[in-house]
Amino acid sequence: MLAIIGAMDEEIELLLADLQAREDLKLPGVTLHRGTLDGVEVLLTRGGIGKVNAAMTTTHLLVQGATRVIFTGVAGGVHPELRVGDIVVSTDLVQHDVDVSALGYDLGTVPGEPPAWAADPELRQVAVQAARTVEGVTVMEGRVASGDQFIASPQGVARLWQSFGAACAEMEGAAVAQVCAKAGVPFVVIRSVSDTADTGAPVDYREFMPRVARHAKQVVRGMLARL
Numbered sequence: 001m002l003a004i005i006g007a008m009d010e011e012i013e014l015l016l017a018d019l020q021a022r023e024d025l026k027l028p029g030v031t032l033h034r035g036t037l038d039g040v041e042v043l044l045t046r047g048g049i050g051k052v053n054a055a056m057t058t059t060h061l062l063v064q065g066a067t068r069v070i071f072t073g074v075a076g077g078v079h080p081e082l083r084v085g086d087i088v089v090s091t092d093l094v095q096h097d098v099d100v101s102a103l104g105y106d107l108g109t110v111p112g113e114p115p116a117w118a119a120d121p122e123l124r125q126v127a128v129q130a131a132r133t134v135e136g137v138t139v140m141e142g143r144v145a146s147g148d149q150f151i152a153s154p155q156g157v158a159r160l161w162q163s164f165g166a167a168c169a170e171m172e173g174a175a176v177a178q179v180c181a182k183a184g185v186p187f188v189v190i191r192s193v194s195d196t197a198d199t200g201a202p203v204d205y206r207e208f209m210p211r212v213a214r215h216a217k218q219v220v221r222g223m224l225a226r227l
């Protein structure tokens, strides 16, 4: 079954309104919504903010039978060409806030885990096709850097760009990726740029959320039609 995790309330509400034969599963720490979206059986949920919530939500989805996972939400643009509204489809994901360098590990590497988690090629391709139907935005494939931090400074952007080659910064994707990879379940992360992670990020983030939530809905429905 296909699982869709949305980061935003606004985005989940737009998709929930269209969910047919809806059944709510109240589980410890999360509610999953099972139903049919455009004829496809899905599990839909709001993931909450941060890597812990993302890992917990993903684990619940896998236990309930998810065999593919799509995560959509917003991100701070790190790649210099990204503008607010643009869409990033993940090539791979890193945890930029992990630092076990004192024990000789590269920055971002969790001991015993790969340095990055690769998104599924087929889901990536379908996501890119669906994202290209959103008018007036650039669709970029790139690395998504996740950490339990809202990045809002030029120094923060420079660190993610120089140390990780990240296209964008967010707070959940790599946790979803790590859990899915352990279970051998394909995943992709799709992020709309709500800000450019610099000093104006808090203001931009709030202002652009509603528009970006509509983009996310369009991308998810475009993917459903192509899967």
Ligand code: ADE
Binding pocket: 074, 075, 076, 077, 149, 150, 151, 152, 169, 170, 171, 194, 195, 196, 197, 198, 201, 205
């Ligand atoms: N999500 C949206 N914008 C972000 C930022 N600047 N940093 C981290 N997560 C974000």
